Each structure stands twice: as C-alpha cells, then as structure tokens.
Amino acid sequence: MSGSKNDRELKAAIEALIFVSEEPITANRLAEILGDLDPEDVEALANEVMAEFNAREGGLEIRRIAGGYRMSTRPQYHEVLRRYLRTRPAARLSLASLETLAVIAYKQPITLPEIQEIRGKNSVSSVKTLLEKRLIVPKGRKPVAGRPIMYGTSKEFLIQFGLNDLSELPSIEDFEDFITE
Amino acid sequence: MSGSKNDRELKAAIEALIFVSEEPITANRLAEILGDLDPEDVEALANEVMAEFNAREGGLEIRRIAGGYRMSTRPQYHEVLRRYLRTRPAARLSLASLETLAVIAYKQPITLPEIQEIRGKNSVSSVKTLLEKRLIVPKGRKPVAGRPIMYGTSKEFLIQFGLNDLSELPSIEDFEDFITE
Amino acid sequence: MTDPHRIMPEEDGEPMEASTGLSSSPYKVKLDVFEGPLDLLLHLIKKEQVSIYDIPIARITEQYLEYLRLMHEMDITIASDFLVMAATLIYIKTKMLLPRSPLTEDEEEDEDPRRPLVERLLEYQKYKAAAEMLWSKAQVEQAVFTRPPLDLQEAGTEIAATTYDLFEAFRRAMERLKEKIQLEIAREEVPLEEKIADLRQRLERTDRLDITALFEEARSKRELITIFLAVLELVKESVIRLVQRVAFGQIIAIKVNRSPSTTERAP
Numbered sequence: 001m002s003g004s005k006n007d008r009e010l011k012a013a014i015e016a017l018i019f020v021s022e023e024p025i026t027a028n029r030l031a032e033i034l035g036d037l038d039p040e041d042v043e044a045l046a047n048e049v050m051a052e053f054n055a056r057e058g059g060l061e062i063r064r065i066a067g068g069y070r071m072s073t074r075p076q077y078h079e080v081l082r083r084y085l086r087t088r089p090a091a092r093l094s095l096a097s098l099e100t101l102a103v104i105a106y107k108q109p110i111t112l113p114e115i116q117e118i119r120g121k122n123s124v125s126s127v128k129t130l131l132e133k134r135l136i137v138p139k140g141r142k143p144v145a146g147r148p149i150m151y152g153t154s155k156e157f158l159i160q161f162g163l164n165d166l167s168e169l170p171s172i173e174d175f176e177d178f179i180t181e
Numbered sequence: 182m183s184g185s186k187n188d189r190e191l192k193a194a195i196e197a198l199i200f201v202s203e204e205p206i207t208a209n210r211l212a213e214i215l216g217d218l219d220p221e222d223v224e225a226l227a228n229e230v231m232a233e234f235n236a237r238e239g240g241l242e243i244r245r246i247a248g249g250y251r252m253s254t255r256p257q258y259h260e261v262l263r264r265y266l267r268t269r270p271a272a273r274l275s276l277a278s279l280e281t282l283a284v285i286a287y288k289q290p291i292t293l294p295e296i297q298e299i300r301g302k303n304s305v306s307s308v309k310t311l312l313e314k315r316l317i318v319p320k321g322r323k324p325v326a327g328r329p330i331m332y333g334t335s336k337e338f339l340i341q342f343g344l345n346d347l348s349e350l351p352s353i354e355d356f357e358d359f360i361t362e
Numbered sequence: 363m364t365d366p367h368r369i370m371p372e373e374d375g376e377p378m379e380a381s382t383g384l385s386s387s388p389y390k391v392k393l394d395v396f397e398g399p400l401d402l403l404l405h406l407i408k409k410e411q412v413s414i415y416d417i418p419i420a421r422i423t424e425q426y427l428e429y430l431r432l433m434h435e436m437d438i439t440i441a442s443d444f445l446v447m448a449a450t451l452i453y454i455k456t457k458m459l460l461p462r463s464p465l466t467e468d469e470e471e472d473e474d475p476r477r478p479l480v481e482r483l484l485e486y487q488k489y490k491a492a493a494e495m496l497w498s499k500a501q502v503e504q505a506v507f508t509r510p511p512l513d514l515q516e517a518g519t520e521i522a523a524t525t526y527d528l529f530e531a532f533r534r535a536m537e538r539l540k541e542k543i544q545l546e547i548a549r550e551e552v553p554l555e556e557k558i559a560d561l562r563q564r565l566e567r568t569d570r571l572d573i574t575a576l577f578e579e580a581r582s583k584r585e586l587i588t589i590f591l592a593v594l595e596l597v598k599e600s601v602i603r604l605v606q607r608v609a610f611g612q613i614i615a616i617k618v619n620r621s622p623s624t625t626e627r628a629p
Contacts, residue, residue: 008238013261016240016254020262022510033265049239057189058234059197073197080194081201084214093523095531102532118539161525162321170319170529174330177293178309200509252509259505270504276493277397283492299486302398302443318524342496343503356491357484 010034011049014042014069015062018049024068093129100126101135105157105169109139109150127151135160191215192230195223195250199230205249205340247339248346274310281307282316286338287353290320290331308332316341399447400486402429407483414483417476419458423451454479552585557592565601565617573604573613
C-alpha cells in the first residue's frame with residue numbers, strides 16, 4: 001500500500017474523479033487527466049482506492065465495470081433508495097407548463113383556445129399536466145360556440161406558490177423597474 | 182459510536198441516501214425514508230457517518246449544507262476535476278450583485294427601496310440578476326403604502342455559499358472592524 | 363482588507379466606465395470603479411487620509427463636486443443618486459458654517475450635522491465587507507463538485523418555482539404575443555391605397571392583368587384580401603372590368619379605355 005504524501009493525494013484525486021464521472025472511468029483516462037502518468041501505476045493506485053473504499057463497508061462501493069471504475073450504492077440498500085426516489089420532491093415544472101400556468105393564473109378563467117392564442121402554441125399537454133398536478137381546475141364553460149371549458153388556478157396552486165390569495169400575485173407594476181431598463 | 186449491527190446498517194443506508202440525493206438531504210427526510218425513526222437519533226447517526234467518512238481524508242467529504250447533508254469532492258481537487266469535466270468556474274457575481282445580496286441576506290425580508298437606501302444607489306439590475314439566479318426569492322409584501330415586494334435569500338443561496346443556515350453568516354457587527362482599517 | 367475591486371471586475375455595474383481621451387487624468391482609473399455616491403465618498407475619505415468620524419466636510423465636498431464635473435466632462439451619465447448626495451454635502455457644509463444656536467441647551471438637538479451621513483457610510487461599509495466574505499465563500503463552493511445527476515424518473519408534486527418565475531413566464535408569453543401581433547400588423551399594413559396604385563401602374567404598361575396570377579402573389583391571407591379589395595375598387599371606378607371565359611377559369615382584368623372614341627376589344 002502506498003503511503004507517500006504524493007500517492008495519498010493522487011488516490012484522493014482518483015476517488016474524486018470516480019465520484020464525478022458519469023460513466024465508469026478507465027485507468028487510462030485517469031492517468032491522462034492526472035497529468036500523463038503511467039496507466040499501470042494509476043491502475044495499481046485505483047485498485048488500492050477501491051479496496052480501501054470498499055473495506056469500510058459503508059453504503060457505497062467502487063466496482064470495476066466495463067473496464068472502468070464506478071461508484072455506486074451497495075445493492076442491499078436499493079429498497080431504501082427506491083423509497084427515497086418515490087417520495088422525493090419533484091423538480092420544477094417544465095418551462096411549457098410553467099408558462100401555461102402563468103397564463104392561466106393571470107388570465108383566469110380562460111379556455112384552451114385562448115391559452116393557445118396567447119402562447120402561440122399547442123398547450124394541450126401542459127394543461128393536462130397541470131390538471132393532473134391539481135394546480136388548475138375547470139371553472140365552468142364559456143357561453144360561446146362550442147362552449148369550451150374554462151380553467152382557473154386551484155387552492156393547491158396557492159399553497160405551492162405560497163400565496164394567500166390571487167391578489168398577491170406579482171403584477172406588472174411590481175416588476176416594472178426590472179422590465180423597462 | 183454506535184456499533185450494533187442495526188446501527189451499522191442504518192449508517193450505511195444513510196451514506197447511500199446522502200450519495201443519491203441531488204439536494205442536501207435533511208435528518209427529517211432521512212428519518213422518514215428509513216421508516217419513521219426519531220429524527221434526532223437519525224441526526225446523531227448521520228453526524229457519525231459524516232465524521233467517519235471525512236476522517237478517511239479521501240477525495241470526498243460530507244458536509245452540512247442548507248440544513249441537510251451533502252456529499253461532494255474536496256475543494257483542493259478542483260483543478261483536476263475541472264480538467265476532466267472541462268468546466269470553468271461559474272461566472273462570478275458582480276460586486277454590485279454581491280453587495281446587494283449581502284444587504285438582503287442580513288436585512289431580510291427587505292424591499293427594493295430599502296436596499297437602495299442602504300446602498301445609496303439604484304439596485305434594480307442587481308436584484309433582477311439575483312432573482313434570475315434564484316439566490317433570492319420574493320417573500321410576500323410589506324404592509325405599507327404600495328405594498329412593495331419583500332425579498333429574502335433562498336435555499337439556493339445557502340447551497341451556493343456553503344452555508345448550513347443563515348445563522349452561520351458572521352454577524353454584521355463583525356465587519357465593523359474592517360472600517361477604520 | 364484587500365480591495366475587492368481589483369479581484370472582481372464589475373460585470374453589470376452602472377454606466378460609469380471612464381472613456382478614453384483622459385488617460386492622463388489621475389482620476390481615470392478610479393472612475394470605472396465607483397458605483398455610487400457612497401463608494402465615491404469612501405474613496406475620497408481614504409484618499410485624503412481623513413477620519414470617517416471627523417470628515418473635513420468642506421474639503422470632501424469640494425473634491426466630490428470635482429469628480430462630478432469630471433464625470434460630466436467625460437460624458438458619463440451622472441445618476442441622480444450622485445446629485446442627491448451632492449445636495450446633502452452642500453447642506454451639511456452650510457449647516458456647519460452656521461454658528462451653533464446659543465439658545466439650544468439640549469446637547470442632543472445640537473448634534474453634529476455630519477452624523478447621519480457618517481452613520482450611513484459606516485453602515486454601508488459593513489455590507490461592502492460582507493460582500494467580500496460572500497465572495498470568498500462562493501469561491502470555495504465553486505471548487506466543489508457533486509455527483510452527476512442519476513437517471514431517475516420524475517415523480518411527486520412539489521414545485522420548485524416562485525411567483526417570480528411565474529410572473530416571468532407570463533411576461534415572456536405576453537411579449538411573444540405582442541411581437542406576433544406586431545408582425546401581423548406589419549404584414550397587414552401593405553395598405554389598400556398602395557395596392558391600388560400598384561395595379562394602376564401595371565395597367566399603364568399593359569391592358570390586361572391575370573387576376574388569378576395576381577392572387578397568387580399574395581404572401582398572406584391579409585394580402586390576398588387587400589388585392590381582392592384593390593381589384594374591386596378598380597372595377598368600381600371603371601378602370602377595369604373582369605372577364606372570365608369559362609366557369610372557374612382564368613379571370614382577366616381588362617383595362618377600360620375611357621376615351622369614348624375607342625371601342626372595347628372584347629375577347
């Protein structure tokens with residue numbers, strides 16, 4: 001086992017590289033990045049990193065996959081990770097959905113054709129997403145030809161955006177300074 | 182230090198969860214996922230995981246950020262990682278924006294006119310930049326004439342500045358010493 | 363304390379860049395560094411090596427005004443904040459020249475007129491220093507990397523968007539709509555009069571126009587309607603008459619010769 005200061009630094013760098021790499025990272029690649037070192041030396045060091053890391057018996061392990069090194073969780077914790085993935089808060093709304101939601105929030109009650117007129121693009125799937133997320137709700141029908149459904153924001157919408165009521169939505173005037181410039 | 186089989190398993194699971202979580206994961210969240218455990222017990226275990234993981238002095242470390250735990254590379258390896266990931270340091274905030282951010286961080290919730298009063302200059306473009314970078318968020322309205330929007334720092338702010346919570350900011354009085362120089 | 367200006371050049375600062383032509387000026391380098399009146403005052407105080415707690419107000423005011431004059435000469439737009447501060451300085455200077463009121467026995471009421479300004483400067487200095495602290499913290503965080511995002515499917519309901527995002531999304535949609543409308547109006551604005559004039563001109567060169575081909579020139583429904591209206595207008599004015607040889611066939615516009623002596627040459 002290498003004990004020199006330099007080797008310790010190299011091994012730590014290898015560990016960091018394995019961690020950030022999206023794909024299994026090969027010894028050749030590691031050698032190249034670390035400054036044209038001998039790939040065999042680097043492989044020996046990487047194997048030491050792997051052995052020491054795995055000897056800890058923590059929740060993670062480094063394995064050799066497809067000719068490279070990869071850090072992953074140990075299989076026995078997959079159950080708990082699945083539970084985590086199920087419960088984790090979702091990322092942001094897609095830009096399309098956010099925009100559709102914005103148009104509905106500011107122009108409610110509003111029909112699908114009207115939304116599409118403003119956005120200049122098909123908004124069917126965004127409206128569907130927003131309905132599924134319960135951020136918008138149908139608000140009756142518009143008394144025009146075809147009697148299209150009108151949509152408005154829900155209570156869930158207020159909760160998620162931390163609004164007391166719709167009057168708290170920022171208005172153009174609030175951000176006027178930012179817009180004119 | 183906990184040595185029981187059960188605790189070892191729990192700690193390994195915590196390590197795995199910290200690894201997979203994209204955002205800093207809180208002790209409450211960990212407790213919930215691990216099966217409705219006492220958050221305080223989980224926090225104690227997570228702190229042990231963190232201490233043991235960091236004692237290795239490898240290329241990675243676990244830190245408390247934005248109220249949660251996060252695994253990341255150690256700062257001293259940034260050069261080699263940047264070479265590998267081909268990233269440049271993110272565009273820095275301008276001094277104007279940082280100054281505005283400092284005022285907001287220490288005086289939150291604060292309105293635009295109040296920020297301008299302290300800085301003695303127009304701060305519109307800085308506030309806009311900070312909003313766009315999600316470092317600050319609107320925090321309701323001030324119940325005065327015109328009901329101006331108040332701003333405060335976001336979770337993203339804590340993450341980007343490596344803070345666990347706002348109390349980790351040095352007190353503003355500490356900067357008094359800098360004045361007379 | 364290091365000077366943050368040196369390590370961190372301004373990116374989106376206020377328009378204060380000193381222009382060329384005055385490179386010999388000792389002020390030039392400093393000018394592109396100041397952002398606001400408080401920064402300028404702090405700089406002057408430092409440069410003159412005077413105490414912030416006992417500012418020689420006449421001297422500093424004079425220097426401050428000198429900077430404004432210089433900025434003006436260099437065609438730098440002077441933000442109103444600077445003028446407000448100039449007024450404040452002059453006010454303080456005047457007040458200091460006045461003899462202290464002998465009637466005022468209460469010490470507090472007869473406070474140093476510089477005091478509110480000094481307090482503002484002291485307060486502002488703290489945030490300048492705090493900004494530097496934030497800068498160094500961000501430096502450390504930028505040297506840290508996290509795991510690449512795992513390929514996981516999205517689920518859940520919580521939304522990470524603020525009312526600002528919502529407002530921005532709405533504003534962008536409305537702006538797009540405005541642009542679209544303007545574009546359409548621009549296209550519509552091939553005015554009828556122009557179309558009529560265009561047709562008249564063509565009729566000077568030829569006696570007959572293929573209306574079907576004319577319609578095909580239209581790049582939009584709007585223009586098609588404009589052409590149609592122009593043709594109708596010319597028919598109404600008896601400049602042309604329309605002839606169609608067979609049903610659904612080509613429509614030809616034939617110039618009507620106003621001269622009574624000329625007979626129509628019907629097809």
